[in-house]
Amino acid sequence: MKARPKILLIEDDAGIVGGLKKTLQAEGYDVAVAERGDTGLIQGKEQDFDVVITDLKMPGLSGLELVEQLHAAKPKLPILLMTAFGTTETAIEATKLGAFDYLLKPFDMAELLDLVAKSVACNRMMSEPVDMGEARSSQSAIVGNSxxxxxxxxxxxxxxxxxxxxxxxxxxxxxxxxxxxxxxxxxxxxxxxxxxxxxxxxxxxxxxxxxxxxxxxxxxxxxxxxxxxxxxxxxxxxxxxxxxxxxxxxxxxxxxxxxxxxxxxxxxxxxxxxxxxxxxxxxxxxxxxxxxxxxxxxxxxxxxxxxxxLPPLRERSEDIPELVKYFMQRSGIEVGVDAPLIQPEAIGFLQNQTWRGNVRELENAVRHALLLARSYPISREHVQEACARTRKAAPSSDQTVAGYLSGLLAKAQNGELEGVHAVMVEGMERELFGRAIQIAQGNQAKAARWLGVTRTTMREKLILFGLHPTGEPPSE
Ligand SMILES: Nc1ncnc2c1ncn2[C@@H]1O[C@H](COP(=O)(O)OP(=O)(O)OP(=O)(O)O)[C@@H](O)[C@H]1O
Ligand SMILES: [Mg+2]
Missing domain, CATH: 3.40.50.300 (P-loop containing nucleotide triphosphate hydrolases)
Structure with a gap:
């Protein structure tokens, strides 16, 4: 082991460079700096470093290109990529290209030092090099930065x-x-x-x-x-x-x-x-x-x-605000509400739920709340009602109707459930519309005809229950 591990910092923002350099030097690292991606690449290739820390956006060469090229040249050299919040695609891409790890800005110094120490210690090879030039389009992003x-x-x-x-x-x-x-x-x-x-x-x-x-x-x-x-x-x-x-x-x-x-x-x-x-x-x-x-x-x-x-949603409630915005936007398009809004108390309420159905349940609740609020901002009352309706509204598939109804009434008797009529109607409708569209193999006109409802109603119900194909494919 060398006495002083050497770090190459590739970053064009002088302010960031100053701060990072000082912290790293105080920890006993030798720090070299490159202000451009292309010069950083040459330095990284020609000299011996223990770790490379690079920015994503830089003149000369992007962070991802740098990761790819440097990793190809030196597969064992750990590269840490600093990237802005909310770019999970980049994070996946970077890791795939061979980055050892990434840091989401703004990060704290302790986190950085921890990672640097780990990289120095491991200095091990990442996954095999991979080809670039792929189709990155994904209609459904994975949201969450926890x-x-x-x-x-x-x-x-x-x-x-x-x-x-x-x-x-x-x-x-x-x-x-x-x-x-x-x-x-x-x-x-x-x-x-x-x-x-x-x-x-x-x-x-x-x-x-x-x-x-x-x-x-x-x-x-x-x-x-x-x-x-x-x-x-x-x-x-x-x-x-x-x-x-x-x-x-x-x-x-x-x-x-x-x-x-x-x-x-x-x-x-x-x-x-x-x-x-x-x-x-x-x-x-x-x-x-x-x-x-x-x-x-x-x-x-x-x-x-x-x-x-995959972690349950209740263990990463910090992801909920971002997920809610993402689902509002998606459901907004389905429901025909432009740029839907939500009040902070409503988000707070959503963060405090248990979400046994996890992200799917959250998505349904948001869609519901949006239908309740229409073009008004979604309030705490809206999400409260939406959650009550979404939760346990549907009978489980192996339950008889009689059993389902008895269950609901028993809950009402114990004071665990209010508005049994609405819950029951919605639960049965969810089943009915869900099964009809399944048997009709997605043909909405056919399913609407069988049920004797208009196609508009069919469409609305499918959106409401999260079964509409332009939203998310039926989850079952
Ligand atoms: N991190 C996420 N970001 C955005 N959407 C998500 C995320 N996780 C789940 N979803 C959405 O939640 C719904 C459920 O996800 P998915 O079908 O992948 O879950 P699952 O784990 O396969 O559930 P099940 O075990 O019930 O099959 C989908 O509409 C999916 O798009
Ligand atoms: Mg699944």
């Missing part, structure tokens, strides 16, 4: 460019599917197929044929050969969502496919090679499932080599 989310972005950056299987875990509504899509978008398979299969929503008998396909005559009703999802996703990415819901027999088959990288159609005996990057997601507690022999250990280990765990 620590917990930052490490999620870092994980995404680290695994995206590799071909490893990633297991994405987290409570319902925490954004597992969103993360799967982000991994895909940042991978070198981005131009190819992305297919998601919800393993929990398909009965076992059909699931195998869905995943692996079947030959004609494989079973009653198999009138023609069917190409399964694995084959369709060849050279692409397959998300096996709700993997915790697989039956043991399907687990065995899946494990074999993952190991052998070939599939066999149901009723067929040919082994067909497939090149599929598998991502898996679940909200289930797999460790308990293992103990109870509901989930195979070998499959678990096969899948969980790389695991990304």
């Amino acid at each position: 620590r917990a989310m930052q490490s999620v972005y870092k994980e995404i950056g680290r695994v995206a460019a590799t071909a490893v299987t990633v297991l994405i875990r987290g409570e319902t509504g925490t954004g597992k599917e969103l993360v799967a899509r982000a991994i895909y978008q940042h991978s070198d398979r981005a131009g190819r197929q992305f297919i998601a299969v919800n393993c929990g929503a398909i009965p076992e008998t059909l699931l195998e044929s869905e995943l692996f396909g079947h030959e004609r005559g494989a079973f009653t009703g198999a009138h023609a050969r069917r190409i399964g999802r694995f084959e369709q996703a060849d050279r692409g990415t397959l998300l096996l969502d709700e993997i915790g819901d697989l039956t043991l027999s399907t687990q065995v088959k899946l494990l074999r496919v993952l190991q052998e990288k070939t599939i066999q159609r149901v009723g067929g005996n040919q082994k067909i090679p497939v090149d599929v990057r598998v991502l898996a997601a679940t909200h289930r507690d797999l460790e308990t499932a293992l103990k109870e022999n509901q989930f195979r250990e070998d499959l678990f280990y096969r899948l969980s080599g790389v695991t990304i765990t």
Whole structure:
């Protein structure tokens, strides 16, 4: 170990340079400064540094370009990127290009020193170098700058460019599917197929044929050969969502496919090679499932080599204001309210909720509040009412109507619920509209006709329940 670790600081703002230099020197580091990206790159390549700290926006060469080029030349040199608040894309990109870590401005010095110390200590290689020039467009951004989310972005950056299987875990509504899509978008398979299969929503008998396909005559009703999802996703990415819901027999088959990288159609005996990057997601507690022999250990280990765990929303309430604004804007477009406003007390209220349904529940509450407020600023009363309506408004899918109603009335009796009529009507409507549009395979005109409502009503209800395709795809 060298006595005084050397740091290269690449930053054009003299004020920032002065402050950082002083702090770092006081900590015993040698600090060299470059005021431009291009000169910084040359210095970084030609001299020996322990750590490079670079700004994102600089004359000569951008921080990202610098990260890429310097990392290519010196893969073991840790590079820290300083970037402005609210640019998670940049953070993912930077990590992917090889940045060791990033700092969101404004950061405090303790945080910086901690990172620098860590970088010096590790001085280890990051993920493999990756190609540039990718399609970055993502209609749904991942919002949130909390620590917990930052490490999620870092994980995404680290695994995206590799071909490893990633297991994405987290409570319902925490954004597992969103993360799967982000991994895909940042991978070198981005131009190819992305297919998601919800393993929990398909009965076992059909699931195998869905995943692996079947030959004609494989079973009653198999009138023609069917190409399964694995084959369709060849050279692409397959998300096996709700993997915790697989039956043991399907687990065995899946494990074999993952190991052998070939599939066999149901009723067929040919082994067909497939090149599929598998991502898996679940909200289930797999460790308990293992103990109870509901989930195979070998499959678990096969899948969980790389695991990304999404934090529940209640553990990152600092992200709520930003999420609320993001959802207001999106729902505003659906609902037809330009530039919707919200009062600070309303945001405060939202930050204090438990959010068992996590981000999805927040999104629904915001949409609801916006419909209640229309073009007025969203107030605390609006969000309060929206939360009451969103929460537990829907009967669970395996409940009978009688059971649902009894449950609501029991709650009313205990003083836990008010306005049972409104809650019930909305819960039933959510079910009715949701199922109709599902059976109609997204055809709104058809579903409206079946229900005997106008297409405008259909559209409004779908927006209200978060089932409208221009908003977010139906989450189930
Ligand atoms: N960090 C985030 N930023 C913006 N939107 C988010 C974020 N996390 C989740 N969402 C939104 O919340 C909704 C739920 O996300 P998603 O479907 O990815 O959750 P999930 O974890 O897969 O839930 P489930 O376990 O119920 O399937 C989606 O509309 C998604 O766009
Ligand atoms: Mg999901």
